[in-house]
């Protein structure tokens with residue numbers, strides 16, 4: 001059994017919860033409020049910058065050239081592929097890249113990226129791969145679900161979103177993330193596998209909180225003078 005098969009059993013219930021979340025379902029149905037989507041777009045742009053740092057850390061900690069290349073593929077795919085989706089949507093809404101970059105990360109966003117960067121800097125390459133996984137795999141899972149649940153969405157403003165995360169390029173990227181963790185977990189003792197599993201479960205919970213934060217357009221509980 002692959003390590004990702006074991007992980008699936010631990011996260012399945014949390015991930016099925018994403019599919020019922022109004023923000024996620026609204027993307028597929030095309031009914032999501034535009035302001036909520038713009039909140040996601042801005043928060044996610046700065047999230048992805050921090051997420052990309054993980055892959056740079058992973059390349060640094062990689063035990064061999066092949067693993068370095070895999071981390072580097074994920075880094076390139078995120079900065080140049082996935083973030084191009086955000087730039088394209090932002091342009092449609094008249095939001096400049098400078099405005100995206102000025103986004104102050106919300107409390108949930110900050111907690112999520114800090115959690116991953118903390119584990120990535122303290123752990124080995126497998127810990128970095130564990131930090132990355134829920135992000136790549138769960139969006140591919142959601143994209144695949146939405147494209148099946150809501151076919152023929154020619155007029156859906158979020159069609160490009162669904163097509164990107166269910167599409168070939170992102171599926172390949174997710175495949176790299178899964179293979180990376182499976183290979184790095186190979187031969188590890190049970191105690192270490194449990195620690196990796198804990199990271200994947202916790203990042204899955206943060207993923208749920210990120211959807212919720214966007215649904216509620218949350219930032220921080222009080223306004224700061226910054």
Ligand SMILES: Cc1ncc(CN)c(N)n1
Pocket residue numbers: 044047048082134135136139207210
């Ligand atoms: C919060 C979050 N999680 C996952 C993904 C998909 N890379 C994303 N763009 N944003």
